[in-house]
Amino acid sequence: MLKVHHLNQSRSQRVLWALEELKLPYEIVHYQREKTMLAPDALKKVHPLGKSPVLDDNGLIIAESGAILEYLEEYYDPTHQLQPQDKEQKLKYRFWLHYAEGSLMPLLLMKLIFGRLGKPPVPFGLRTLGNALGQGVQKAYLNKQIETHARFIEAELAHTPWFAGENLSMADVQMSFPVFALLSRGGIDNLPNLKAWKTRVEMRPAWQTAIEKGGPFTLPGE
Numbered sequence: 312m313l314k315v316h317h318l319n320q321s322r323s324q325r326v327l328w329a330l331e332e333l334k335l336p337y338e339i340v341h342y343q344r345e346k347t348m349l350a351p352d353a354l355k356k357v358h359p360l361g362k363s364p365v366l367d368d369n370g371l372i373i374a375e376s377g378a379i380l381e382y383l384e385e386y387y388d389p390t391h392q393l394q395p396q397d398k399e400q401k402l403k404y405r406f407w408l409h410y411a412e413g414s415l416m417p418l419l420l421m422k423l424i425f426g427r428l429g430k431p432p433v434p435f436g437l438r439t440l441g442n443a444l445g446q447g448v449q450k451a452y453l454n455k456q457i458e459t460h461a462r463f464i465e466a467e468l469a470h471t472p473w474f475a476g477e478n479l480s481m482a483d484v485q486m487s488f489p490v491f492a493l494l495s496r497g498g499i500d501n502l503p504n505l506k507a508w509k510t511r512v513e514m515r516p517a518w519q520t521a522i523e524k525g526g527p528f529t530l531p532g533e
């Protein structure tokens with residue numbers, strides 16, 4: 312039996328969504344974020360990094376969302392419902408699968424962290440300095456980078472409804488976390504294609520069932 316170690320409000324929403332799209336039976340082991348937003352130590356007993364998601368396939372432990380989605384695709388999607396077979400589309404599929412965590416998420420995580428340097432748990436006496444530093448880094452570097460990425464993704468989605476073509480694929484599943492984060496905290500306006508893609512995602516019954524089972528997905532932070 313497949314078992315998902317699922318942290319609330321986290322990247323493991325992607326794995327639940329993929330499993331629902333593939334109509335596979337699975338169990339969820341729920342973990343709640345600590346006040347710090349970190350995962351509880353119990354997750355380190357499942358995998359040394361203590362991050363979510365982790366998939367357990369009859370004792371085979373798989374961490375890292377992209378690796379989990381590729382695993383599900385390879386062993387649990389015999390008809391390739393979630394992977395294009397055309398060469399060009401497959402190249403796009405692979406690009407987005409890597410890009411989501413390799414390029415886009417680090418920028419969004421940095422924005423989250425630098426945006427919090429003026430707030431608790433930073434000690435009171437350091438918050439003014441922290442805030443100035445955080446805002447400075449965002450202004451001088453991060454915001455421009457995020458804008459470039461947002462415009463790139465927006466332009467890509469002008470051609471097709473889904474990231475790797477006409478059909479939903481694991482590329483969309485993997486991109487869901489960063490795109491939702493980008494729209495909620497990226498600070499970039501005028502992204503109609505991204506917003507329309509998000510609406511298409513939210514309308515999918517499999518997405519909705521994943522939320523019913525895993526809990527709300529509103530991205531308050533890491």
Ligand SMILES: N[C@@H](CCC(=O)N[C@@H](CS)C(=O)NCC(=O)O)C(=O)O
Pocket residue numbers: 318320321322323348349350351361362363364374375376377412533
């Ligand atoms: N690149 C990893 C990132 C895993 C990750 O950072 N997960 C977050 C949840 S979105 C987490 O576990 N945060 C809690 C913590 O760091 O303690 C993946 O895609 O699986």
